[in-house]
Amino acid sequence: MARDSQAALVALNRFGFGARGGASGDFNNAASDPRGFVVADLSRPNGALLEVPGLLSTPELGKQVFDYQFEVQQARNAARAAQSTASETPPATDARPVERRNLSLPSAAKAIAGNDSPMQAQTADDAKAATAPGATMQPPANSPRPPAEPPNIIQKTFRAEALARLQRGVAAECGFVERLVVFWSNHFCISANKGALARMWSGSFEREAIRPHVLGRFADMLKAVEQHPAMLFFLDNQQSLGPDSRAGLNRKRGLNENLAREIMELHTLGVGGGYSQDDVTSFARIITGWTFAGRNGRLGPPGSFVFNANAHQPGAQQVLGKTYAQEGIAQGEAVLADIARHPSTAKFIAAKFARHFVADDPPPALVAKLQDAFTKTGGDLRALAVALVESGEAWQAPLTKMRSPYEFLIASGRLLARNPEDPGRYLGGLNLLGQPLWSPAGPNGFPDTSAAWAAPEGMKLRLDISAQLAAQIGDRLDSRDLLALVAGDAASPETRRTIERAESRQQALALLLMAPEFQRR
Amino acid sequence: MVCCESLTMQPTSRRALLLGGASFAAWAYLPKFARAADDRDPRFIVIILRGALDGLATVAPVGDPDYAGLHGAIALRPDGPNAAVMLDTFFGLHPAMPEFARMYRAKQAAVVHAVATSYRDRSHFDGQDVLESGFPGPGRVQSGWLNRALEALPKGERVVSALAVGPTAPLVLRGAAPTVGWAPTALPQAADDTAMRLFELYQHRDPALASALTQGLQLEKQARGEDMKPKPGAGGAAAMRLVARGAAKLMAADDGPRIGALAFDGWDTHANEGGPVGRLAQLLGGLDGALAEFESGLGARWRDTVIVVATEFGRTARINGTSGTDHGTGTIALLAGGAVNGGRMLTDWPGLKPANLYQARDLAPTTDLRAVIKGVLHDQFGIGERVLADAVFPDSAPVKPMKGLVV
Numbered sequence: 001m002a003r004d005s006q007a008a009l010v011a012l013n014r015f016g017f018g019a020r021g022g023a024s025g026d027f028n029n030a031a032s033d034p035r036g037f038v039v040a041d042l043s044r045p046n047g048a049l050l051e052v053p054g055l056l057s058t059p060e061l062g063k064q065v066f067d068y069q070f071e072v073q074q075a076r077n078a079a080r081a082a083q084s085t086a087s088e089t090p091p092a093t094d095a096r097p098v099e100r101r102n103l104s105l106p107s108a109a110k111a112i113a114g115n116d117s118p119m120q121a122q123t124a125d126d127a128k129a130a131t132a133p134g135a136t137m138q139p140p141a142n143s144p145r146p147p148a149e150p151p152n153i154i155q156k157t158f159r160a161e162a163l164a165r166l167q168r169g170v171a172a173e174c175g176f177v178e179r180l181v182v183f184w185s186n187h188f189c190i191s192a193n194k195g196a197l198a199r200m201w202s203g204s205f206e207r208e209a210i211r212p213h214v215l216g217r218f219a220d221m222l223k224a225v226e227q228h229p230a231m232l233f234f235l236d237n238q239q240s241l242g243p244d245s246r247a248g249l250n251r252k253r254g255l256n257e258n259l260a261r262e263i264m265e266l267h268t269l270g271v272g273g274g275y276s277q278d279d280v281t282s283f284a285r286i287i288t289g290w291t292f293a294g295r296n297g298r299l300g301p302p303g304s305f306v307f308n309a310n311a312h313q314p315g316a317q318q319v320l321g322k323t324y325a326q327e328g329i330a331q332g333e334a335v336l337a338d339i340a341r342h343p344s345t346a347k348f349i350a351a352k353f354a355r356h357f358v359a360d361d362p363p364p365a366l367v368a369k370l371q372d373a374f375t376k377t378g379g380d381l382r383a384l385a386v387a388l389v390e391s392g393e394a395w396q397a398p399l400t401k402m403r404s405p406y407e408f409l410i411a412s413g414r415l416l417a418r419n420p421e422d423p424g425r426y427l428g429g430l431n432l433l434g435q436p437l438w439s440p441a442g443p444n445g446f447p448d449t450s451a452a453w454a455a456p457e458g459m460k461l462r463l464d465i466s467a468q469l470a471a472q473i474g475d476r477l478d479s480r481d482l483l484a485l486v487a488g489d490a491a492s493p494e495t496r497r498t499i500e501r502a503e504s505r506q507q508a509l510a511l512l513l514m515a516p517e518f519q520r521r
Numbered sequence: 522m523v524c525c526e527s528l529t530m531q532p533t534s535r536r537a538l539l540l541g542g543a544s545f546a547a548w549a550y551l552p553k554f555a556r557a558a559d560d561r562d563p564r565f566i567v568i569i570l571r572g573a574l575d576g577l578a579t580v581a582p583v584g585d586p587d588y589a590g591l592h593g594a595i596a597l598r599p600d601g602p603n604a605a606v607m608l609d610t611f612f613g614l615h616p617a618m619p620e621f622a623r624m625y626r627a628k629q630a631a632v633v634h635a636v637a638t639s640y641r642d643r644s645h646f647d648g649q650d651v652l653e654s655g656f657p658g659p660g661r662v663q664s665g666w667l668n669r670a671l672e673a674l675p676k677g678e679r680v681v682s683a684l685a686v687g688p689t690a691p692l693v694l695r696g697a698a699p700t701v702g703w704a705p706t707a708l709p710q711a712a713d714d715t716a717m718r719l720f721e722l723y724q725h726r727d728p729a730l731a732s733a734l735t736q737g738l739q740l741e742k743q744a745r746g747e748d749m750k751p752k753p754g755a756g757g758a759a760a761m762r763l764v765a766r767g768a769a770k771l772m773a774a775d776d777g778p779r780i781g782a783l784a785f786d787g788w789d790t791h792a793n794e795g796g797p798v799g800r801l802a803q804l805l806g807g808l809d810g811a812l813a814e815f816e817s818g819l820g821a822r823w824r825d826t827v828i829v830v831a832t833e834f835g836r837t838a839r840i841n842g843t844s845g846t847d848h849g850t851g852t853i854a855l856l857a858g859g860a861v862n863g864g865r866m867l868t869d870w871p872g873l874k875p876a877n878l879y880q881a882r883d884l885a886p887t888t889d890l891r892a893v894i895k896g897v898l899h900d901q902f903g904i905g906e907r908v909l910a911d912a913v914f915p916d917s918a919p920v921k922p923m924k925g926l927v928v
Contacts, residue, residue: 236792239843254842258791261643261848271644271659277880280643441786442572444646454730460737463719467711498722507715514719516727 005490007034010395013403013521014357016041017175018411019485026173027488038389041176042382048177048211052164058204058229059293061157062303065200066295068153154200158192161203162423162437170413170420180214180385181206182406183356185438188225188267189445190234192438197233202438205230218349218379219340226263226336227305229292235259235443242288242313255313260284262443268339270348279320285313286324287332346374349384352448357388358397360449366393399520402453404446405433407521408462412513415482416473433461466513467506474506482509487517563860563901564772564819564826567667567693567782568811571649572789574832576852577884578801579618580632580866584611587873591839595796603797608632612866617802620813624857628864631926633854633893635868637834637886639917643848645789648833653692655891655914664696666894667782670913671698673904694782758807761785765811769818783811788832792843812857824859827897827927831890837882838873851884854893860901862928867893889920896923 008031012019015038019026030037041047056064151159172178185206192199209228213221225231232238240256241248248254260283264275289312293300300306307329316325322338324331339345350371354362366388373387374380388394403411409429413420420426430437440446447453479499483491495515502508512518581597582588583605589596597605597613605613606622612634614622624630640651640659647659655666716738723731764783771777787804794801808830816823835852851871856863869887871877879885895909899922910918 236843236845239792241842243842248842253844256791256841256843256845257847265644265646271647277643442645442789454733456733456735456737458737459730459734463711463716463734463737467715492726494722494725498718502718503714507712507718510711510715511719511722515722516730519730520727 003028003031003489004034005031005488007031007395008037009399009487009490009517010034011037011174013411014394014399014401015174015176015179015389017169017172017178017407018414018518020170020414021417021482021485024417024485027485030174031488034395035389038174038176039386041172041174042215042385044177048181048214050164050168050207050211054160055164055203055207056157058201058208059301059303061200061204062197062229062292063295064153064157065196066302069196070295154196158199158202159423159427161207162427163420165203165206165437166410166413166420166423166426169410170418175410175414176385176389177214179357179407180381181211183353184214184221184381185210186440186445186448187352188221188231189440189443190230190438191440191443194234198230201228201230201233206438213381215382215385216380218345218374218381219337221381222267222340223333223336225267226259226287226332227290229303229305232259232290232292232305235262237287238291240284240288241311242285244315245288245311245313247308247311248288248313255281255284255288257281257284259290260287263336264339266444268348269342269344273342273344273348275320278318282317282319283332283335286317286319286335288313290329290332340379343375346371346379350374353384353388356448357401358394359400360451363393363397366391369393400450401521402450403519403521404448404453405430405435405458405462406437408433408519411518412466412469415486415513415518416469416477429465432465433458462519463510463514467510470506470509470513474504474509477505477509479505479508479512482512483515483517486512486515491515491517561825562822563779564822564858565780565897565901566768566772566815566826566828566858568808568828568830569649569653569691569693569782569784570788570808570830570832571645571784571786572832573645573648573834573836573848574788574852575790575794575801575836575846576634576636576832577835577838578794578796578846579615579805580608580634580853581605581613581615582611582634582870582873583607583613585870585873591873593840594844595794595799595840597797605797609866611870615802615805616797617805618809620809620816621855621857624812624816625864629859629861630855630857631861631863631865631867633856633867633888633890635851635871635884635886636854636888636890636893637851638890640834641850643834645833645848650692652831652833652890655693655917657916662692662695665691665693665782666913667693667780668696668698670898670902670904670909671780672696673908673912674902691782691784758803758810761807762810762814765814766818769815773819773822785811790836790845791841791847792845794840794845815857826858827860827901828855828857829894829897830855830857831894835884838878838884839882849883850879851886854890856893856897856926860927862925867923888923891917891920892923893926895920896926898922900925900927 005027008027011030011034012026019030169175169178188210190198190202190205192202205228209224209231210221213224229238235258236256237259239253240259241251241253243249243254257280261280264273264280264283265271269275289308289310291299291306291308291311293302293304293306295302299308309328312328316323317331318324319335320339320342324334326334350367351362353370354367358366369391370384370387373383377383409426413426427437435446479502480496483496483499487495495512495517498511498515499508502511577588577592578595578597581592583597583599589598597615599605599607599613603616606616606619607613608622608625612632614625614632621630625632638648638651639657640648642648644659650659650662651657653665654661655669716734720731720734720738723734768781768783772779772781785804785808788801790801793799796802812828812830815826815828819826831854832852835849836846837849839846841847867888871885871887873884875881877885891914895906895914895917898904898909898913899906904913906922909922910920914920
């Protein structure tokens with residue numbers, strides 16, 4: 001097959017994470033068979049799974065958090081007992097205005113992290129654990145806190161999970177499967193900022209609920225996600241009780257419709273997908289009892305998904321005009337199975353998929369093809385991915401999308417052939433560029449438009465990051481060679497000239513990393 | 522990969538601000554509406570609270586006989602510890618907002634209650650689209666009402682100072698009228714020469730990136746030297762104050778922007794919302810601090826300023842099963858600033874009896890938020906009713922601008 005450099009750019013950048021440097025030969029391989037290069041990524045057995053020694057299961061991680069929180073709580077109680085014997089006068093009146101003018105770190109962090117369980121974030125250390133996405137939270141030299149504090153189990157786990165994901169992204173051959181993982185992980189996002197459990201579970205959630213299904217069935221991924229403790233915690237379902245359930249009557253608490261609404265609005269049908277407020281409320285009743293076992297293990301192994309019949313709203317419910325009379329967990333599973341194959345879901349997923357990979361306003365013909373593939377195969381996500389790669393539109397549409405910060409940093413790591421050994425620098429870069437790992441601002445995930453990532457301060461920050469990286473390692477690299485690895489013959493004459501005329505190797509590398517060929521996909 | 526080395530050493534990253542979910546953006550032109558006649562140089566700031574603020578928990582109708590029952594354990598009380606600050610005999614302000622209470626007493630702040638946009642469903646994202654786009658329904662995300670209001674104003678000099686934190690300008694300020702942004706960071710700057718070379722490359726190959734980059738560079742230059750460093754570990758409430766402080770500093774300058782927008786995230790209090798203390802209280806404290814930062818930072822210009830605080834919709838009148846509130850309808854809008862005709866509760870109170878609730882669950886809206894904003898835009902900048910009804914808030918002619926909001 002003739003070499004096609006422009007198609008190689010599409011294969012590497014639109015579908016993958018960019019060409020790897022060194023002797024990978026990625027650009028040449030992609031140029032000689034662009035489609036084959038992408039499709040090959042789909043045929044590696046278990047290629048989406050991430051099994052790394054030391055990464056634990058969700059229940060194992062849950063147990064570690066519970067134990068850690070218990071210790072913190074004990075220490076706090078002990079400290080409080082000591083304090084209350086030491087000071088007799090309650091500091092009620094003098095503290096208030098001061099507190100408001102100058103909120104303390106733990107309280108502010110807690111407010112944003114949304115730590116709502118009384119088990120969490122009761123101490124400064126714990127609050128920090130709940131919000132710190134890695135090395136950027138190292139105490140500064142002038143911190144009043146002792147700077148030598150070792151990272152706690154939550155920080156350590158988050159960093160280990162992040163590192164495993166980063167290494168996979170940097171090393172992957174084409175990276176199409178990893179791109180699919182990132183897409184689905186953002187579609188079914190949780191936020192580590194929700195609290196200690198969410199931070200602890202953000203990696204295991206992706207490994208257990210997303211990765212096994214990115215080339216499987218949408219319905220299976222949906223079920224795995226909505227029954228995963230991390231999602232139940234993120235969208236408050238572990239707190240939702242059927243108003244007429246035994247627990248609801250005893251504890252005079254009731255429904256929380258957060259998860260039910262976001263499943264319909266964000267995970268499946270989409271806004272305008274034909275559901276009503278009544279459907280949301282009924283569905284919320286149906287999934288009462290979907291929770292995870294707590295520290296005491298009364299309902300099951302701590303940190304595992306359980307169905308708590310005591311919290312489940314009894315009786316039949318109507319959703320989208322259909323009556324669900326099943327008992328127990330089967331009722332909610334039946335609803336999930338139905339909305340997974342609802343036409344609105346196929347439409348919503350097809351449009352979002354095309355928008356992510358091809359264009360902010362994707363060609364309608366492409367969206368129709370994807371919707372058709374999704375519907376005809378009963379939501380087979382491998383078939384969806386293949387339909388995208390086999391479409392003409394995905395190869396013809398100009399490369400107008402902007403690489404997200406994550407894609408940009410991973411692509412840089414790949415080109416420079418540097419296997420990450422410490423996640424801190426990546427995590428710091430992601431924070432700075434507005435895409436903190438596993439921590440979007442809301443359940444709708446990170447934005448997926450070019451405008452979102454090509455904002456003025458974002459471009460300035462990318463340049464600063466590129467310049468700093470180049471200052472550190474650029475003297476050992478020839479960016480003219482790197483440009484050939486990135487874009488081959490498809491590099492524009494202007495980019496080539498800009499790099500050739502750079503005043504130093506460092507400057508040349510910074511310019512290469514910022515070139516349209518490297519930023520657009 | 523070796524990047525962002527300094528971030529591992531310094532806490533002054535954008536992280537805190539992003540965690541706080543705070544952002545600000547401003548118009549790129551100096552408008553020509555400084556009113557020489559009475560030495561007025563109006564400022565207008567919109568603060569969007571994303572996630573849906575519980576208006577009944579912020580300005581509580583403690584005089585309504587049904588309020589305490591509905592809001593249950595998290596209801597504010599007129600007396601006792603952490604009592605609400607009574608604004609009149611009926612409404613009490615959340616105790617986490619002493620600065621707003623002070624402004625209210627000084628007649629520089631007002632509350633609009635039982636207010637809502639035209640949106641009547643309960644999706645955050647659609648609700649924010651309507652709130653910020655100014656269109657009657659969702660899905661119109663190309664431009665915001667504030668941007669279209671700017672287009673109606675006569676252009677003046679180009680401003681190169683403004684501040685934006687967050688990946689994009691909020692929708693309310695997005696559109697044809699150019700806006701600008703900047704983010705404080707601890708990262709070493711790329712050399713000017715490198716930036717210029719890149720700019721030239723973009724000019725030839727990618728004009729959109731050229732425009733974004735040049736704006737980013739100009740703003741950085743302008744704001745460099747500002748005291749924008751967050752306190753170590755600052756998050757949440759502190760981030761709100763920080764963004765407001767930076768915005769106020771830039772907007773106070775004679776050649777600074779006159780019109781800006783901020784967005785604060787995190788108001789979606791489904792569980793354990795908290796009453797006088799707790800999660801919502803922390804957020805309100807941050808908002809209160811941000812208003813105080815504007816007051817002190819704008820200095821002499823505070824007297825020409827109107828700040829409007831608005832949210833996409835309210836929350837259920839009755840607390841849910843998890844001591845929080847779910848998505849609702851009617852809520853509050855706050856006005857603050859020296860130019861506000863304040864010290865007033867502006868409401869046509871619908872009552873909280875079951876029959877009076879919207880769909881038997883939410884505070885029924887009796888005031889259209891667009892009327893409030895139209896009133897401010899008209900009084901502050903002289904934007905005509907026709908433009909407001911057609912261009913700024915399309916298809917809104919029946920919604921008349923509220924009169925007398927500005928001194």
